[in-house]
Each structure stands twice: as C-alpha cells, then as structure tokens.
Amino acid sequence: MGSAKAALEWHGSTLLRRVAGIIGRSVDGPVIVVRAPGQELPELDHTVEVVQDAREGRGPLQGLAAGLAAVGERAPVAYVSSTDVPFLHPAFIRRVLGLLTDDVDLVLPEVGGYPQPLAAAYRTCLHRVVEELVAAGRLRPAFLFDRCRVLRVGERELLDDPRLARVDPQLSSVMNLNERPDYERARAMPPPAVTVERFGTLAARSGVRLQTVHACTVGAAAETVGVTLDEHVVAALNGDQISRDPELPLAGGDTLALLAADAGG
Amino acid sequence: MERTPGGYFGKALIVDLDRGAARTKPIPESVLRSFIGGAGLGAWLMHELCPPRVDPLDASAPLMFVFSPLVGTPLTTSAKFAVVGKSPLTGRLTDALASSHFAIAGKLTGHDAIVVRGSCLRPSVLMIDGSSVSVAPAEEEWGLPAAEAERRLRERTGPAWRVAAIGPAGERLVRYATISHDRRHAGRGGLGAVMGSKLCKAILVRGREKVPPADRAAVLAAAKELRSRSFGPATAKYRELGTMANLLAFNAISTLPTRNFSAAAFEHAPALAAERIAELRQLARNSCASCTIGCEHLYRGPGGGKARMEYENVFALGPLCGVGDPDAVIAASSRCDELGLDTISTGGTIAWAMECAEAGLLDAQWLRFGDGDALLRAIEQIGAREGIGGLLAEGSRLASRRIGQGSDAFAAQVKGLELPGYEPRTLQSMALGLAVNARGADHNRSGAYEADLSGRHDRLRGGEPHVVAAIDSEDRAAVMDSLILCKFLRGVFTDPFSEWASLLNAVTGWDVDDRELARTARRIVIAKRLFNLREGWTRAEDWLPQRFLSESLELESGRTATLSADRLRAMIDAYYRNRGLEVSGLPAVGTLHELDLDRLIHN
Numbered sequence: 047m048g049s050a051k052a053a054l055e056w057h058g059s060t061l062l063r064r065v066a067g068i069i070g071r072s073v074d075g076p077v078i079v080v081r082a083p084g085q086e087l088p089e090l091d092h093t094v095e096v097v098q099d100a101r102e103g104r105g106p107l108q109g110l111a112a113g114l115a116a117v118g119e120r121a122p123v124a125y126v127s128s129t130d131v132p133f134l135h136p137a138f139i140r141r142v143l144g145l146l147t148d149d150v151d152l153v154l155p156e157v158g159g160y161p162q163p164l165a166a167a168y169r170t171c172l173h174r175v176v177e178e179l180v181a182a183g184r185l186r187p188a189f190l191f192d193r194c195r196v197l198r199v200g201e202r203e204l205l206d207d208p209r210l211a212r213v214d215p216q217l218s219s220v221m222n223l224n225e226r227p228d229y230e231r232a233r234a235m236p237p238p239a240v241t242v243e244r245f246g247t248l249a250a251r252s253g254v255r256l257q258t259v260h261a262c263t264v265g266a267a268a269e270t271v272g273v274t275l276d277e278h279v280v281a282a283l284n285g286d287q288i289s290r291d292p293e294l295p296l297a298g299g300d301t302l303a304l305l306a307a308d309a310g311g
Numbered sequence: 312m313e314r315t316p317g318g319y320f321g322k323a324l325i326v327d328l329d330r331g332a333a334r335t336k337p338i339p340e341s342v343l344r345s346f347i348g349g350a351g352l353g354a355w356l357m358h359e360l361c362p363p364r365v366d367p368l369d370a371s372a373p374l375m376f377v378f379s380p381l382v383g384t385p386l387t388t389s390a391k392f393a394v395v396g397k398s399p400l401t402g403r404l405t406d407a408l409a410s411s412h413f414a415i416a417g418k419l420t421g422h423d424a425i426v427v428r429g430s431c432l433r434p435s436v437l438m439i440d441g442s443s444v445s446v447a448p449a450e451e452e453w454g455l456p457a458a459e460a461e462r463r464l465r466e467r468t469g470p471a472w473r474v475a476a477i478g479p480a481g482e483r484l485v486r487y488a489t490i491s492h493d494r495r496h497a498g499r500g501g502l503g504a505v506m507g508s509k510l511c512k513a514i515l516v517r518g519r520e521k522v523p524p525a526d527r528a529a530v531l532a533a534a535k536e537l538r539s540r541s542f543g544p545a546t547a548k549y550r551e552l553g554t555m556a557n558l559l560a561f562n563a564i565s566t567l568p569t570r571n572f573s574a575a576a577f578e579h580a581p582a583l584a585a586e587r588i589a590e591l592r593q594l595a596r597n598s599c600a601s602c603t604i605g606c607e608h609l610y611r612g613p614g615g616g617k618a619r620m621e622y623e624n625v626f627a628l629g630p631l632c633g634v635g636d637p638d639a640v641i642a643a644s645s646r647c648d649e650l651g652l653d654t655i656s657t658g659g660t661i662a663w664a665m666e667c668a669e670a671g672l673l674d675a676q677w678l679r680f681g682d683g684d685a686l687l688r689a690i691e692q693i694g695a696r697e698g699i700g701g702l703l704a705e706g707s708r709l710a711s712r713r714i715g716q717g718s719d720a721f722a723a724q725v726k727g728l729e730l731p732g733y734e735p736r737t738l739q740s741m742a743l744g745l746a747v748n749a750r751g752a753d754h755n756r757s758g759a760y761e762a763d764l765s766g767r768h769d770r771l772r773g774g775e776p777h778v779v780a781a782i783d784s785e786d787r788a789a790v791m792d793s794l795i796l797c798k799f800l801r802g803v804f805t806d807p808f809s810e811w812a813s814l815l816n817a818v819t820g821w822d823v824d825d826r827e828l829a830r831t832a833r834r835i836v837i838a839k840r841l842f843n844l845r846e847g848w849t850r851a852e853d854w855l856p857q858r859f860l861s862e863s864l865e866l867e868s869g870r871t872a873t874l875s876a877d878r879l880r881a882m883i884d885a886y887y888r889n890r891g892l893e894v895s896g897l898p899a900v901g902t903l904h905e906l907d908l909d910r911l912i913h914n
Contacts, residue, residue: 074769074772140869209869243563245556245559245560245563246548246551246552246556246557246559246560246585246586247547247548247551247552247556249586250551250552250586250589251551255586276544277802278544278545278547278802280764280765280766281766282563282564283868284866284867284868285563285564285565285866285867285868286564286565286771286866286867286868286870287766287769287868288564288763288764288765288766288770289766290765290766291766301867303560303563303564305560305563305564305764306547306548306556306560307764307765307802308545308548308761308799308802309557309560309561309760309761309764310549310554310758310761310798310799310801311554311557311621311622311623311626311731311732311754
C-alpha cells in the first residue's frame, strides 16, 4: 500500500478510526486495537484501548492472541476485524456475533469462496489456544480452525438476516484494500446514504424535517444539513446511541436524529 | 441580635385557621444560610412544624408557602415559590414549585414563608395583609374552577391582592389536586387536597413591605447579564416551541411512555407534535412573572378556548393513555386545569385504570386505551369523585392496592407519585433518580435524564457513571429549587455553583462559595430524606414498579433496553454509598455531622 493502512484518510477521518468506531457501535464491550511494536496509530476515540503485539511479523494469529487476551473476562465473545474494511457494517457484525451459539467457538464467514478470519467472531477463551499455536510457530489461521468448533457461514446464510440483506446485500463489509488502487477506487465511491431527521427548533427553523444525505460521519451529516454539533445539540443514531462525537462513523441505512440537548420538560 | 441578611425578613408567618390568628416564627440566619429558601427552607420548616406521622389531610398538617431571597429582585425567573407539605398521595414530603405574582406579593407581606395550620369551619378564604390575617366566607366561590375563583376574588379585593386557589378537585380531596395561581399550578403531590381539607378555597396576599438586597448594584448588573443570556441558544427550545418539542424527539429515541409504559414509542406522536400543533393552533406565547424566557405556549382548544400545553400534560393525557387525537388531549388538559388536577398523576392513574379495564380487573368496559371520550369521562369522574372516580381520585398506588390482582405491577408510580414522561428503561440514570427521590417519581427534583441524553454514557446500561450523574443532577436541582430559579435557565450557567453563589451573595451580603453551596445541596437532599424517615420511609420505597424490571423494550437499532432488579439494586447501593447513607438508606452519623444536620434539625 505504501503507507500504513490504519492512517489512510477516509472522508475526513481515518480508516482505523472508522473501523474501530463501527465495531464500537455494534458491541457492548471494550474495543481493542492491536498494533505492531512501535507502530504509530492515528488518533482514536478515548474509549478505544490499544495493546501491542509481542513480536512483529508473526501474522494475524499473533494479533488475535493479543486482542483476545486483552478482552479477557470482560466479554465471552469478540468480533475480530482487520483495519482495511471501510465498508464494514454494524449489521454484518451483529449477524456474525448472533450466530455464535453454545456449541460453537468461532463463527467464520466465507464470502466469495474465501474464509474471512478477520471478519469473524471468536470466543475470547480461545486466546490460550492461539498463544500455543504462535509459540509453536504454527501461524496460519487454519491451524486454529483444527483446534476449535468452527461454524462456517456462507453468503446465503449471512444474508438470511433481513436487515443485513437490506443494508449490505453485496457483503461489502468484508471488502478489503490490498493495494493502493483498491483504496483509491473505494475512496472515490460516495459515502453511505443516511437519513437525517431534525426535531424541535432544529426542524422549525429550517422548515425541513427529513433528508437523505451521503455522509461518513455524524459531523459530516450534521454539516450537510446545516446543523452545528455544539453543546445545544445531540445526535441519536438509529433511535439508540446518543452522541456528540462528530467522528462517529455512519453506515448505509442509518437514521440520524438531531435533537436539542436540553430535554427539560 | 442576629442580623437579617439582604433578601430575607428572617421570619415565617404561622397562621391558625381555627382561630383566624397568626404569629411569627423567627428563622435564624444560620438556618437561612444552610437551607436558603424554597424547597430547602421548606424541608427545615417541615421538620420544625409538622407533627410526626400526621395524616396529610388532618387539620394539624401544615401547608407552607415558602419564598426565597431572590424573590422580588430583577433576576429573571426569580418570582417563584415552593408549596411544601406532606403529600396526601405519597405520605412523604412534597414541594411543588410555582411561578407567579403570588410569590412576590406573598413574600412582601413581610415573611420568608407562610405556614397555614388548622381548618376553617366552613368554606373560606384566608387573607394575609402584612402580618394581619383574616378569614372570610367563600361559599360563593366554593365549587368554581380555581381561575374563576381567582378572578372573582381579585375583582372584589382589588389588583394589589394575589390569589392562590384550589379547584373542585381540591375541595373533594382528590389526592393529586393542585393549587393554582395566575393560571399556573403548584402541581405535583396533591397539596390542593391539603388546602381543601382545611376548607380553604383560596389564600389572598397583599404585600406592602420592602426587602432590599445587600448589594443593589451587583444585583442589577447580574440581572442584566442573566437576562441577556436567557435569550440565547440554551433557552431557544422553550421560547420557540416550548417543552412540547420533547414529544417527537422522545418518540424517535424510544423514550416516550406509551400505553401505561408498555411501549416507548407512539404511532400517533406526529399528530401531537409541537411542530404540527404550533402550526395549526398556536395563539400566543406567555411568560411567568419576572421571566424573560417565555416558555408558555397557548393553543386554541376544540371549544375555541385557550389551552396552555406542555410536554408533561400532552404525554400523560396523550401517548400514556394511547390517545392520539389532539382535540381530546387539549380538552383533557383544559379540564384538568379547571378542576385543579395534576395532569401527570391524572394521566398516569387513568392509564393504569385503562390497562386494568382491558385486562378485566376493573369493571369499566367503556375505559379503553386510545379512547379520547373515555379519557374525558374519567377526568370528570375523578374531579367529582363519582363512579370510577372515587377509586381513581386516590391515585394509582392506593387504587392498585384496592383492586389487587397484581395490578400494582403496572401502577407506574414511586412512593405513590406517578411517573413523568421519561421512560426509565431507556434512560437509566433517570431510572435511579426516579427511584431514590424523596418526593417520588419526579423529573424536577432529579434531572438525571440530561446525563442519559448527553452521550457521555450508554443510557441503556446503568452503572456507576449513571449514579454520579443522578447525584449531580439532584444536587443542582436542590440549589435551584431553593434559590429559587427556573430550571429552564440551567443551560446558561457554565459554572453553576460558582455563579449561583455570586447571585446569592449579591442579594444577601454573604460570602458563600461553590463548595459551601455544594454542601448546602447535599444537606437539603438529606434533610428531605430525614423527614421521610421520620414519617416511616423504608428502603423498599426507593424502587421502581415491577413492569420496569421485568419487561424489556426493543429499540430500532436492534438493542434491547432492560433494567433488571439486580442492576437497579446495584445503582441504588452505589447511590447510598456516594451520598453517605448506610445500606439501609439511612444517613450515616458522620454524614449528619458533616452537613450540620444533627445541629440544625431537632427532631
């Protein structure tokens, strides 16, 4: 790629911030970023935790071990992702996590005929198995698949989830950026279409309540409709998460409500 | 001799209705500085003057009108008073804040509080002219809506007199009856019934005294600056659409209580939205006495009259009862005003009754969710205490105890006070605030919803940050309710305790700082808890009804809003720890000492 993927610009943010933010929207527990020793990372939300690979150059299993161990007992299951998936959708993450049942240790999507170990759900207790494999120099993910209960999930089964089928029918969530032209092609695509709804005085003043805009972040969406995210305004994502973070990433099909921060009644 | 600080008279007027006589009770400066006024001073006066375990409707139960040092100054929103007493709905301390000229006239009778005890022999009005009191017959006014009674009394006595009156609901001892003045209501907790139990239709006050501030120039400068800030973006919502702007927003974030809290979004919310109703029906905007914000929005009612609509009465009489017809909601709200009924408790009790009727627990087949005519009929019956109204006039807690059959599980009340329009499962800081509040389920003594809607923490996953937020909000409310300043002004303060201390010092001449004021806040909150303790409170009352702990809500995002008993218990435990309370909820001895409560409260 020629430059660290994590820091690649993505519509006013960075790839890493976007992906970490999408994952943060989709899970209840901590978000962990695993970096190589000495690797510089772009700025992240203050809630994201950063841990370091013990050694560089040992492939994804080393990072997986570090990440799962960092989650530890705070969560029984983790969604694991690479950095270079700008079209990752929360619906995909929830679908994969939702398939992990009591008799499964690892939900492994298979898209385009390829297994996607960096778009998968793992039981966090697997970190011990992964550490053993890394210590033994067995660094291919396939070695892990032999040591645990894997549920391989194809495209059809993934898209059985109606919400995922609606918002990500092509499963672009797993589309990654290997080379510079991949990045440039992806970057040139329009930001996701989201619905912005204004309430109260924000609607009354502009006379417009509902608009569809293309924006990658809450801040970009607010700016597009002429609203400043200051102390008097909050955003509510999909009727749920309340935020004032302008860099909170948006995904296709999101609805963003812009409300007066003062809810006194 | 103790000096009387600026803004105070240093005394309360104690009126004995039985004899039509009054005496004054000195209030030491140490007490004034420790409790300020309004809700805080009211809590202290209740400790001093309310007989323990008295029935709220007994003649010896006091009814207090408590003013504050800021009343009568040019500070915006300062024309407020607290009506304080023991609530007939909850049996616990209640303090209903209200804004009107009554605050100014009442204070300028020369007293920091007016305490009314005893009972008249027949329907009467109490007239307070300075320190002179008299009781006059009110048979002609008895039965009238409060606003009409007020109008007639002022016609008779002259414009210098200000009136606080009850409507027919107060006369009939409906447990959530209000006291009305300038067409505004001291609404929650049923103090209108306390006044009704005294056969007192109205209290008239005429003020002749002056009470200068300690530093007039500083007060004038502060007033000018505060006025300017009151026109800024922090109050825009109140000016432009009023609190009704909450309705559609709350609907969008699954926070609009619907059909007795069985859902948190209402399919007919758009029909009731401020944005729509304002366009179709808004007539005028008004403000309280001494207020520059002007949050009062008047709409044209179905009969052509004017109705003041706010979020709480629209939610309670609309979505909570499943009613989506704006005509019915406006008519219901107007009728509650005429009868003198707290709209939140009215809507909450009727919504409970609707659910009972639909489940076959109550013999009232005409009473169904969504039926505006049924809503109006129920309100009439409550106001008259006829038909099903005899039961519903007791409030949802007492009514559910009489009906039994598990109906208490969905009587949405805390300590007997029906919940306001904030869904606890999707606002879990607020859930805690509602559960632990001394007054019951109240959105004014706890504004913890602000934290839930700030984005600072996950509103669906209550924990330690939610506890801290709830305590912060209670403390700020305690100060604002004692100063007294309107909470719609809160967003203009960037360093609230310091700025409030400056205002207080300018009026009184004191040298209070932010830390002392923060301690005063904690003292007031604990003083209220102590009163309730004296009256029989136990930890079991700091809780939420079963519906909220056993039923989850699905959000548009796919997440589920669940508030388990374990989570609520953990938050309450943490609240007690942070407040200096024991596991039982009793204040620790160290806390009482730290806040001087062992010295200031003698019972």
